[in-house]
Amino acid sequence: MPADNHSLAGVAAEPGVVKPDPIVKGSKITRQFGGLKAVDVEHLEIQRGVITALIGPNGAGKTTLFNLLTGFDVPDSGEWSFNGTSLQKVPAYKVARRGMVRTFQLTKVLSKLTVIENMRLGATGQRGEKFWSAPFRALWSSQEDANTKRADELLARFKLDAKREDFAGSLSGGQRKLLEMARSLMVDPELIMLDEPMAGVNPALKQSLLGHVKSLRDEGRTxxxxxxxxxxxxxxxxxxxxxxxxxxxxxxxxxxxxxxxxVIDAYLGAHHDTDITELDESSLEAAAEAELDEEATHG
Known part of the structure; x- marks a missing residue:
């Protein structure tokens, strides 16, 4: 664990444990789809300034929890806050403006816009988007120039500057992941939530993505x-x-x-005397799906 994350050293390894300096707190968050309770979280805290992984077998509720915390879905019950301010009934775009942004498992780049246009769209509070000021370039040109400068700096950082004028739809899966991560930084967020950042990424780009995630923490982000x-x-x-x-x-x-x-139970449904990293991911998923099928058959 990095030296600047020593605050977690004495934290008990137990579900829902209280953290020294949580940036996100949630309690009694539930979401039900028909007869399935997809999320039933009694208490959750995300420590500020560290990298936290959210893992679990397919269908565990991870992405649904992401959607609830960021305003893309509405829970049936519960409360949660970001930097001590409640996010209940706050729409997703306002959550992002407050400094809590996310990416998606299936990337959400705008394929028919260029890479630099995608980046500019990530900036908030653009005067050129307002009805009364849009016709008068003098009112917003300096702001757009500043946004473009920041976008170019981020594209260079993520090694996408050579793709600046290409349509986003022409990028590879891994490059789209990089673009989505770069675009999320246009709002200078405190918390970045990444939904399966390595899904569909070729090995050549994986190390690059890993380095970028670590650099976010090194900058003081969560x-x-x-x-x-x-x-x-x-x-x-x-x-x-x-x-x-x-x-x-x-x-x-x-x-x-x-x-x-x-944790082994959660993946395989029975205790095993092994480390979870020694298990093949496809076997884990197959076993989890088999367990769900068995439950459905006998349920």
Whole structure:
């Protein structure tokens, strides 16, 4: 664990544990779809300034929880806050303006706009978007120039500057992930939430993405990400939260969580005397799906 994240050193490895300086807090958050309770989180805290991984088998409720926290979905019950301010009934665009942004498992780049146009759209409070000022370039040109300068700096940082004038739809899957991450930084966020940043990314770009995620923490930002790649989780995470069947079943450092019998239970449905990183991801998913099928058959 990096030296600047020593504040988590004495935190107990247990579900819903209280953190020294949480940037996000949530309690009794539930979301039900028909007869399925997709999210049932009693208490959640995300520590400021660290990289937290949110893991669990398919269908555990990870992305649904992301959607609830960021205003893309509405919970049935519960309360949650960002920097001590409630986010209940706050729409997604206002959540982003407050400094809490997210990316998606399936990237949301605007394919028929160029890369630089996608970046400019990430900036908030643009005077040129207002009805009364849009016809008068003099009122907003300096702001757009500043936004373009920041966008170009970020494109260079993410090694996308050579693609500046290309249509975003022409980028590879990995490059789209990079673009989405770069665009999220246009609002200078405090918290960045990444939904499976490594999904569909070729090995050549994985190390680049890993380095960028670490650099976000080095800048003092907070990162929360959903991921199935256990090697990545162990490599860059300061803290890990494990979900299963909508609930948080374990928390701790990567080493504590990977050897936790409750975590192995969550993936395989039975205790196994092994480390979770030694298990093949496809086998984990197949076993989890088989367990769900069995429950459905006998339920």
């Amino acid at each position: 990162v929360l990400f959903v991921e199935h790649d256990m090697d990545m989780v162990r490599d860059i995470s300061d803290w890990v939260i494990v979900m299963a069947q909508g609930q948080i079943v374990a928390e701790g450092t990567p080493d504590q969580v990977m050897s936790n019998p409750a």
